[in-house]
Amino acid sequence: MLRSDLVFLRPLEAEDLEFLYALENDPAVWSVSDTLAPVSRYTLRQYLDNAAADFHEVRQLRLVLCATATQEAVGTLDLFGFEPLHQRAGVGIMVMSRHQRQGYARAALELLQLYARQVLRLHQLHCTIAADNTASLQLFKAAGYKRVGVRLEWLRTADGWQNAVEMQQLL
Numbered sequence: 697m698l699r700s701d702l703v704f705l706r707p708l709e710a711e712d713l714e715f716l717y718a719l720e721n722d723p724a725v726w727s728v729s730d731t732l733a734p735v736s737r738y739t740l741r742q743y744l745d746n747a748a749a750d751f752h753e754v755r756q757l758r759l760v761l762c763a764t765a766t767q768e769a770v771g772t773l774d775l776f777g778f779e780p781l782h783q784r785a786g787v788g789i790m791v792m793s794r795h796q797r798q799g800y801a802r803a804a805l806e807l808l809q810l811y812a813r814q815v816l817r818l819h820q821l822h823c824t825i826a827a828d829n830t831a832s833l834q835l836f837k838a839a840g841y842k843r844v845g846v847r848l849e850w851l852r853t854a855d856g857w858q859n860a861v862e863m864q865q866l867l
Contacts, residue, residue, distance in 0.1 A: 698759070698811060702803040705759040705773060705811075708747040712760060715769045716740050718792075725790055751778065751816065761791065761804045770795035773804050775812070775821075783819035785812070789835075796831075805839040813867040822864040826851055833861060841865045 698705040708716075719725070720735040751757045755778035761771040771791035778785040787808065791801050812818040823841065825832045837843075841863040849857035 698807050700764065700803050700807060702764055703770075703800050703807065704762050704764055705804060705807055706762060708744055708758055708760060710744055712769065713737060713740055713744060715760070716744070716772075719772065719790060722793070724793060751775070752780065755779075755785075759808075761789070761800060763795070763800065770800050771804070773808055775808075775816075783817065785816075785818055785821060787821045787823045801835050802839060805835070809839070809865065809867060818867055820864055820866050822862065824850070825861045825863065827859040827861050833863075836863050839865070 717735070717737055717740055720731070720740065726732065747758065755776070757775040757778075759773045760769050761773050762768060763770050771789065774788040775785040776788065787805070789801050789804060809821065812821055821841075823836055824847070825836065827846065842865065843861055844864050845862040847860045847862060850860035851858045
């Protein structure tokens with residue numbers, strides 16, 4: 697279910713330490729991941745030690761996004777803020793810059809939607825995107841998400857404040 701001709705999603709493994717270290721410490725993605733400082737290998741090792749916890753217990757899930765052709769890890773896909781009563785969760789996706797614009801993120805979102813609906817039994821997925829992040833806005837729109845609102849001056853940037861677009865998809 698978590699595999700297509702282009703990508704597959706898999707759980708985190710201990711061997712993903714260096715991949716996560718490179719991804720989490722890329723300043724280019726800090727603005728979309730609410731990160732302000734580098735993450736140590738020690739911290740990531742601890743995170744990996746607990747990554748197999750049950751989604752319903754910890755209310756989050758991180759999957760590694762891999763290219764089917766090469767088996768290479770190219771990004772991550774997160775479900776977070778799971779609300780059992782309302783059957784919803786937030787979605788976050790990061791693809792390493794050298795692997796962007798190859799269709800990986802779109803294919804991963806399609807797999808996630810099937811998994812969220814059929815296995816996790818979620819009713820909806822939602823995301824928050826910086827108003828100037830055109831690529832992400834287009835990605836989620838193409839994946840079937842609808843724009844449902846704007847949060848004014850929601851994100852702090854080096855240049856001041858920026859609006860955030862709220863999007864959701866009913867499953």
